[in-house]
Amino acid sequence: MYTDTESDERQQHLGWHETMEIHELVAFQSVGLMKLKKTYSDVRDPVLKSLYKQTIESISKNINELLRFYPMAPRPQRDERALPDDLAFYSGDLLAFAKTSVRNYAIAITETATPSLRNVLRRQLLGAIETHAKVFNYMYQRGFYPSYDLNRLLQNDMNLAKKALSFPY
Structure with missing residues (x-):
């Protein structure tokens, strides 16, 4: 039996099902992050503003952690087209x-x-x-949603995530 660390080291790529789940999470969280950042300055209540800030930081961390798995996604080539x-x-x-x-x-x-x-x-x-x-x-x-072209789909995710992460608030 392998530990999680040993299994991770042995694994060279993600499965298609894992890739699609990560795609869904990154896309959903990136859109949510943009919305939170766009409305952050409108929040006047200090407690709610603090909750927004904590959520923005937490989602940013989540996206960054998930993006680290994108190089392991099964795809023959990359397509750098932006959305x-x-x-x-x-x-x-x-x-x-x-x-x-x-x-x-x-x-x-x-x-x-x-x-x-x-x-x-x-x-x-x-x-x-x-x-x-x-x-x-x-x-x-x-x-905008190239569902039959995994390369473009994942590149779109990365573009959106980078935009969301760099968006000021």
Whole structure:
């Protein structure tokens, strides 16, 4: 049996499933970090401002730690194309919101005993799924979410993460 340290040293690359999970985490946290930094100066309550600062620092640390695994991602070559600024950010934020909505509705349905409420949640879940598909298609058609090109997908993540980490607050 190997310890975690020994296993890490022996492992030369990530699995595809690990890579995709890291992609989801980095993309989601980078968008969240940008939003927190953009609103930081508007927060007036000192306790809340402190919570924002702690969260910004924590998410920044998370992103930096995860980015260290990107060189281990399975990909034959790198593509250095950068994302367009605001459209990619705003559509990515909307996609993350849509995805979270789908997950939240799916969880809420499993906690529902009232048939009429279950019907409403099912209808709203289908609407959230449709919204997710529309936003994804918008992003895919514009090259903001190159889901079938892992090299570009991961490069987009790194570009967004670097932008989020360097964004002033």
